Amino acid sequence: MKKIGIVSAFDPHSDRKAHSGILYKINEAIENAGFETVWIKNPFPLRYKWICRLIALLNRVGIAKGVYFDRTFLGAKLLASTIDYTEIDSCDYIMVVHYFHVPAFGKINKPIIYHSDATFELANNYYLHNMPLWNQKQAEDIEKLALENSSWHLSSSVWRENSVVNHYGIDRKHCVVLEYGSCIDTNGIRRTPVNDGILRLLFMGVDWERKGGRIAVAAVDILNQRGIKTVLTVAGLKHIPKECIGKDFVNFVGYLNKNIPSQYEQMKSILRSTDFLLLPTKAECSAVVFCEAADYGTPVVTYDTGGIGNYVVNEMNGFRLPEGSSPTQFADKIEEIWQTHGMLERLSLGARKLSKEKLNWDNWTKWFKENIYEQN
Numbered sequence: 001m002k003k004i005g006i007v008s009a010f011d012p013h014s015d016r017k018a019h020s021g022i023l024y025k026i027n028e029a030i031e032n033a034g035f036e037t038v039w040i041k042n043p044f045p046l047r048y049k050w051i052c053r054l055i056a057l058l059n060r061v062g063i064a065k066g067v068y069f070d071r072t073f074l075g076a077k078l079l080a081s082t083i084d085y086t087e088i089d090s091c092d093y094i095m096v097v098h099y100f101h102v103p104a105f106g107k108i109n110k111p112i113i114y115h116s117d118a119t120f121e122l123a124n125n126y127y128l129h130n131m132p133l134w135n136q137k138q139a140e141d142i143e144k145l146a147l148e149n150s151s152w153h154l155s156s157s158v159w160r161e162n163s164v165v166n167h168y169g170i171d172r173k174h175c176v177v178l179e180y181g182s183c184i185d186t187n188g189i190r191r192t193p194v195n196d197g198i199l200r201l202l203f204m205g206v207d208w209e210r211k212g213g214r215i216a217v218a219a220v221d222i223l224n225q226r227g228i229k230t231v232l233t234v235a236g237l238k239h240i241p242k243e244c245i246g247k248d249f250v251n252f253v254g255y256l257n258k259n260i261p262s263q264y265e266q267m268k269s270i271l272r273s274t275d276f277l278l279l280p281t282k283a284e285c286s287a288v289v290f291c292e293a294a295d296y297g298t299p300v301v302t303y304d305t306g307g308i309g310n311y312v313v314n315e316m317n318g319f320r321l322p323e324g325s326s327p328t329q330f331a332d333k334i335e336e337i338w339q340t341h342g343m344l345e346r347l348s349l350g351a352r353k354l355s356k357e358k359l360n361w362d363n364w365t366k367w368f369k370e371n372i373y374e375q376n
Helices: 018-032 046-060 073-080 085-090 101-105 133-148 158-166 213-225 261-273 288-296 327-339 343-357 362-373
Strands: 003-008 036-041 093-097 112-116 152-155 175-177 199-204 230-235 250-254 276-279 300-303 318-321
Touching: 003 018, 003 085, 018 036, 018 093, 018 288, 018 362, 036 085, 046 073, 073 101, 073 133, 093 101, 101 112, 101 133, 152 158, 158 175, 199 213, 199 261, 199 327, 213 230, 213 276, 213 327, 230 261, 261 288, 276 288, 276 327, 288 300, 288 343, 300 327, 318 327, 327 343
Parallel strands: 003 036, 003 093, 093 112, 112 152, 152 175, 199 230, 199 276, 230 250, 276 300, 300 318
Antiparallel strands: none
16 A cells, blocks of 8 residues: 655644644545555654744844744754654655645655645735745745645645746646645534524634634624624634623634534534624635535635635625625625525525535545556
8 A cells, every 4th residue: 555654743643623624634535545644743843942932032022023933944944853754765655734844854755745725925925924034035945945845736726826836936737726625524414594583603713813803793793783683603712802792792602622522513513503604814825614614505705815716606605805895895795695585595505516516625535546546
């Protein structure tokens, strides 16, 4: 049996939480393609952690402002220094998920399959802000090394693949777009409306500001003022945001860990009873929650930014509003869907169709089987 080594600080065979669950599901998809997978351990070095803490302290007093240590030569080399090479010789391929330091500075003599949801070109001034020019230069060089040292480039969106090809000059024949699938097992269960006249919306994300939490709360407030009884469930955060305090229409459930069975089941229950996923995210590569919503048949209302176009198709499984759209515009769109006869059900069916055709892990299994297992 052919073997693929998966390089990570987290166990791809058991950790459902790491990288929002995609590491676990990618490993599962590869195994379903007929490969044996082995965990190539790459823990975070203690020195790396201490330097990151030092930089954070210096940042607070105005020194080392905007420095991203992982995007420096020293930081990336430190991260690569803990790769466990003992299993690599027995592998036919090496799979890397997001860890740009591995193909850039890892001493690996096997073909590397590199997956990511963004390049540095896309992340700079989008996810990463106020980075010094010297840091930007090193980060760009590291990204280029990582791409040049990889045999295959798996992107989660056309947005990322276009950057790999057009900005970094990688031959498109070595690239493929594979969208994520749901990281929650539905076991065939679909969205089950409560039908009590209450509109149930879900906001799910760990970054309140970037994911547009304030906009979501404001939009739901507007819907309630219009006489549409609406409840917003807020999940993914460890602490309740101030915008949610004292709001009787907000149901704050906090952070839910997929590795804890009771919290995993709670997450599934919330998704099952949700009418819409409301995620006005200002910066997004490829949120897995879009796939989970699609699998349950839950429509999405979000912004048109980053790689979201691969996950939310206007008038099929939801709507992508133009960047800068106000809470009122989000409320208008949700009200339109809610009050237009048959529209919610049509979008729900479209979501399930999109999940079946594109937003699933079976496509990953098929690609690995046809392009890696059977071709080599």
